[in-house]
Amino acid sequence: MSTGIVTTDLRKTFPVRRWQGWRRRPAAAPVPAVDGLSLRIPPGQVTGLLGLNGAGKTTTIRILSTLLRPSGGTVSVDGLDVVEHAREVRRRINVISGGERMVYDRLTARENLWYFGQLYDVPRARLRVRIGELLDLVGLTEAARLPVERYSRGMRQRLVIARGLINDPAYLLLDEPTLGLDAPIAHQLRALIAQLAADGVGVLLTSHYLAEVEQLCRHVYLIARGSLVAQGSPAQLAGQTVRRHTVRLVLAEADPSVTAALRALAVRHDAELTVDVDDEGRPRFALRHPEDLVGAVVTAVVQQGGAVAGLTVTPPTLEDAILALADPAAVAR
Numbered sequence: 001m002s003t004g005i006v007t008t009d010l011r012k013t014f015p016v017r018r019w020q021g022w023r024r025r026p027a028a029a030p031v032p033a034v035d036g037l038s039l040r041i042p043p044g045q046v047t048g049l050l051g052l053n054g055a056g057k058t059t060t061i062r063i064l065s066t067l068l069r070p071s072g073g074t075v076s077v078d079g080l081d082v083v084e085h086a087r088e089v090r091r092r093i094n095v096i097s098g099g100e101r102m103v104y105d106r107l108t109a110r111e112n113l114w115y116f117g118q119l120y121d122v123p124r125a126r127l128r129v130r131i132g133e134l135l136d137l138v139g140l141t142e143a144a145r146l147p148v149e150r151y152s153r154g155m156r157q158r159l160v161i162a163r164g165l166i167n168d169p170a171y172l173l174l175d176e177p178t179l180g181l182d183a184p185i186a187h188q189l190r191a192l193i194a195q196l197a198a199d200g201v202g203v204l205l206t207s208h209y210l211a212e213v214e215q216l217c218r219h220v221y222l223i224a225r226g227s228l229v230a231q232g233s234p235a236q237l238a239g240q241t242v243r244r245h246t247v248r249l250v251l252a253e254a255d256p257s258v259t260a261a262l263r264a265l266a267v268r269h270d271a272e273l274t275v276d277v278d279d280e281g282r283p284r285f286a287l288r289h290p291e292d293l294v295g296a297v298v299t300a301v302v303q304q305g306g307a308v309a310g311l312t313v314t315p316p317t318l319e320d321a322i323l324a325l326a327d328p329a330a331v332a333r
């Protein structure tokens with residue numbers, strides 16, 4: 001039965017070794033890379049896993065795909081424990097990673113797929129058919145007999161995608177799958193991911209491209225230092241944080257009374273104000289605040305008889321919002 005991938009209080013610590021004189025010895029406190037994560041990746045939808053560098057995303061994916069043993073907690077895939085039933089779990093899942101070399105250069109596309117199909121215990125008759133289907137799907141039928149070392153980067157990544165689908169996985173773990181891909185290929189891959197989910201596959205996606213996450217994910221988990229800090233739809237996550245607007249103003253010429261009025265405005269609203277000069281030596285002000293203060297800024301300048309040479313307002317992006325949740329100190333910067 002397809003119940004999804006469920007992690008309960010998942011933990012992974014790596015032993016940290018310190019050098020002491022010429023000897024290497026274990027440190028007192030191992031560093032947790034994953035620290036009590038409870039997630040659910042249901043079938044038939046794309047679930048996002050977001051976090052800053054080092055948050056624990058790749059480690060989590062390695063545990064879910066049976067490559068790493070957890071230090072604590074459990075992971076089950078359709079009710080099967082990943083440690084006790086690693087072989088059965090491996091038949092149901094696959095991984096596509098944008099950052100790692102996942103195919104063999106000396107082999108052709110067909111040979112690569114044959115090799116990985118056997119690793120996944122795909123029956124030979126099924127494998128023969130599946131390889132043809134996948135080469136078609138990723139547009140490599142014509143190049144199927146060339147060694148991969150002669151492929152372009154995009155062709156190679158398309159082969160990595162075919163490799164990830166070779167065992168008809170019920171769950172697909174995607175670790176930065178569009179990393180370094182040209183826009184048209186990334187676009188095709190996103191369409192394929194959406195189609196797989198619509199066909200019932202449970203997809204876990206990590207990506208630094210938030211537009212991709214917004215487009216594909218129904219539910220997103222945001223982690224920091226191996227623990228969950230927020231979850232919800234992309235829209236719900238964006239609404240959970242202090243979002244900041246930036247008003248940038250350039251004055252035609254220096255005017256101490258305008259500067260004083262803007263400083264007073266910033267203090268009144270508890271806004272962050274930076275003052276410098278632009279390339280032409282004109283005074284420039286940037287005011288950051290959760291609300292859009294453009295009206296108040298213009299009023300203050302006009303009341304003091306100042307002349308505005310430039311004015312822009314930058315609303316916060318979803319990226320600002322999500323990163324602010326992962327790293328609260330960033331909100332203050």
Ligand SMILES: Nc1ncnc2c1ncn2[C@@H]1O[C@H](COP(=O)(O)OP(=O)(O)OP(=O)(O)O)[C@@H](O)[C@H]1O
Nearest residue numbers: 014015032033051052053054055056057058059060
């Ligand atoms: N094999 C390892 N030995 C020791 N520490 C490790 C090992 N693998 C990962 N770590 C540490 O665990 C933490 C989580 O790393 P992980 O690669 O899972 O993060 P990530 O969220 O995937 O980051 P990125 O976005 O940079 O890929 C980091 O502090 C990392 O240094």
